[in-house]
Amino acid sequence: MADVETTNQSILVVGGGMSGITAALEAAEAGYDVVLIERNPYLGGRVTQLYQYFPKLCPPNCGLEINFRRMRQNPKIRFFTMAELSSVSGQEGDYDVSIKLSPRYVNEKCTCCGKCAEVCETEIDNPFNYGMDKIKAAYLPHEFAFPMRYVLDSSIAGTEDGKKCLEACEYGAIDLDMQETTFDLKVGAIVWAGGWDPYDAAQVDYYGFGEYQNVITNVMMERLAAPNGPTGGKILRPSDQKEPKNIAFIQCAGSRDENFLPYCSGICCLASLKQTTYVRERHPDCEMTIFFIDIRALDRLEDFYTKVQEDEKVTFIKSKIANIAEDEETGGLVLEGENTRTGEQILMNFDMVVLATGMVPNQIAIEPPPDVSYDEYGFLTNDPEKRGIYGAGCSRRPTDVASSVQDATAAALKAIQSIARR
Numbered sequence: 001m002a003d004v005e006t007t008n009q010s011i012l013v014v015g016g017g018m019s020g021i022t023a024a025l026e027a028a029e030a031g032y033d034v035v036l037i038e039r040n041p042y043l044g045g046r047v048t049q050l051y052q053y054f055p056k057l058c059p060p061n062c063g064l065e066i067n068f069r070r071m072r073q074n075p076k077i078r079f080f081t082m083a084e085l086s087s088v089s090g091q092e093g094d095y096d097v098s099i100k101l102s103p104r105y106v107n108e109k110c111t112c113c114g115k116c117a118e119v120c121e122t123e124i125d126n127p128f129n130y131g132m133d134k135i136k137a138a139y140l141p142h143e144f145a146f147p148m149r150y151v152l153d154s155s156i157a158g159t160e161d162g163k164k165c166l167e168a169c170e171y172g173a174i175d176l177d178m179q180e181t182t183f184d185l186k187v188g189a190i191v192w193a194g195g196w197d198p199y200d201a202a203q204v205d206y207y208g209f210g211e212y213q214n215v216i217t218n219v220m221m222e223r224l225a226a227p228n229g230p231t232g233g234k235i236l237r238p239s240d241q242k243e244p245k246n247i248a249f250i251q252c253a254g255s256r257d258e259n260f261l262p263y264c265s266g267i268c269c270l271a272s273l274k275q276t277t278y279v280r281e282r283h284p285d286c287e288m289t290i291f292f293i294d295i296r297a298l299d300r301l302e303d304f305y306t307k308v309q310e311d312e313k314v315t316f317i318k319s320k321i322a323n324i325a326e327d328e329e330t331g332g333l334v335l336e337g338e339n340t341r342t343g344e345q346i347l348m349n350f351d352m353v354v355l356a357t358g359m360v361p362n363q364i365a366i367e368p369p370p371d372v373s374y375d376e377y378g379f380l381t382n383d384p385e386k387r388g389i390y391g392a393g394c395s396r397r398p399t400d401v402a403s404s405v406q407d408a409t410a411a412a413l414k415a416i417q418s419i420a421r422r
């Protein structure tokens with residue numbers, strides 16, 4: 001049972017990505033008690049899985065670490081990982097919420113010595129690397145994880161492997177009897193910062209994602225480029241681990257299409273532009289082609305687009321690729337489509353394809369759903385008539401980190417106003 005007391009002067013923040021962390025810190029630094037819950041075993045959200053941020057190409061972990069330090073120094077924030085909202089009742093200024101905690105099987109005594117992973121024989125798909133590699137079922141989610149603590153996958157909890165981990169731990173940090181628990185809180189306002197999931201690229205069946213090994217998505221490319229990713233930062237073809245000589249980036253892969261994801265995610269053009277710089281850094285001779293409908297790079301980000309256009313090995317072709325076929329012998333990919341500027345048919349071969357897929361909002365998935373509004377695409381709208389629960393960041397619209405942080409600051413202020421109105 002979690003030891004946390006709150007009142008209707010407290011704020012609950014759901015989602016521990018950049019938006020949730022920001023909302024929690026801003027509210028706590030204004031003097032409010034905040035409980036932050038995150039369903040993953042670590043905080044940081046999707047940005048922990050990015051290699052670099054556009055346009056400055058700096059590592060996300062620097063910014064995250066500054067925020068984690070602010071959190072450590074602020075006793076007004078309590079946070080829980082592997083935690084999800086299971087119910088909400090009440091209204092603005094007076095909510096009763098229930099939080100479900102999944103068992104981690106590892107307590108705060110963990111020193112990250114790694115002995116449990118050494119003896120554990122079971123392997124699982126690594127969720128941090130989008131399943132591109134395997135990890136032991138006793139694992140540290142990633143090397144900058146906050147909190148820095150191992151997790152035991154529930155699949156080994158009642159097994160011999162679980163017992164081996166328990167015996168290997170010299171610090172009494174493993175508890176195989178941990179169970180799912182719930183605890184209740186009173187809060188005056190809620191910030192929903194559940195963020196986004198990548199659009200399921202397999203839905204766009206004519207691109208062969210899931211079938212052709214060398215068709216990957218933009219989020220997977222971030223992991224391939226990351227030094228703590230599945231290839232140690234080497235950008236290699238998944239099928240044969242060879243250096244790609246040419247790579248295609250397909251923009252709007254499923255996006256802006258009534259059959260799949262009707263809206264523009266606003267971010268995936270910049271993500272592909274950024275990823276060309278990852279490739280250029282590793283493979284100076286690799287040719288890259290970006291197939292696009294329009295390139296969305298507004299305001300100061302236009303300069304970044306201009307810089308990538310100056311790279312003579314990056315070609316831009318205005319086209320919606322209609323089909324990808326695989327050469328089974330080589331693992332190469334044949335792209336078909338039409339150049340919409342010249343009308344010419346496209347039939348081009350590539351070693352690897354990166355699908356620039358969009359962002360899908362994570363909604364408040366509980367029954368009965370709390371009284372909030374969504375737009376036609378499922379993003380929270382923060383209707384002024386409905387006060388008390390406020391969306392922040394990518395749960396409100398697909399956007400970058402800087403805008404998410406601004407939006408989360410605004411959501412923290414809205415939450416404070418809800419409490420002040422009582």
Ligand SMILES: Cc1cc2nc3c(=O)[nH]c(=O)nc-3n(C[C@H](O)[C@H](O)[C@H](O)COP(=O)(O)OP(=O)(O)OC[C@H]3O[C@@H](n4cnc5c(N)ncnc54)[C@H](O)[C@@H]3O)c2cc1C
Pocket residue numbers: 014015016017018019020037038039040043044045046047050052053054055083084085193194195196197218219222267268271274357358359362365392393394395399400401402404
């Ligand atoms: C390929 C790609 C590259 C990108 N590169 C950049 C870049 O270079 N620069 C940039 O500024 N932006 C970039 N972005 C955008 C960036 O990832 C987002 O702006 C950022 O993740 C938004 O943070 P967030 O906190 O709103 O959402 P998230 O990062 O998704 O965090 C939400 C958190 O909420 C948690 N959560 C969800 N549901 C629940 C629940 N029910 N209970 C508890 N917790 C829950 C999730 O586990 C997650 O930790 C990129 C996006 C893509 C697709």
Ligand code: SF4
Pocket residue numbers: 106109110111112113114115116117150168169170171172173174
């Ligand atoms: S759980 Fe125990 S054995 Fe595993 S890393 Fe932590 S301290 Fe080491």
Ligand code: SF4
Pocket residue numbers: 251252253255256263264265266267268269270293294295296356358
């Ligand atoms: S940001 Fe670019 S790739 Fe993404 S949906 Fe919009 S136009 Fe398409």
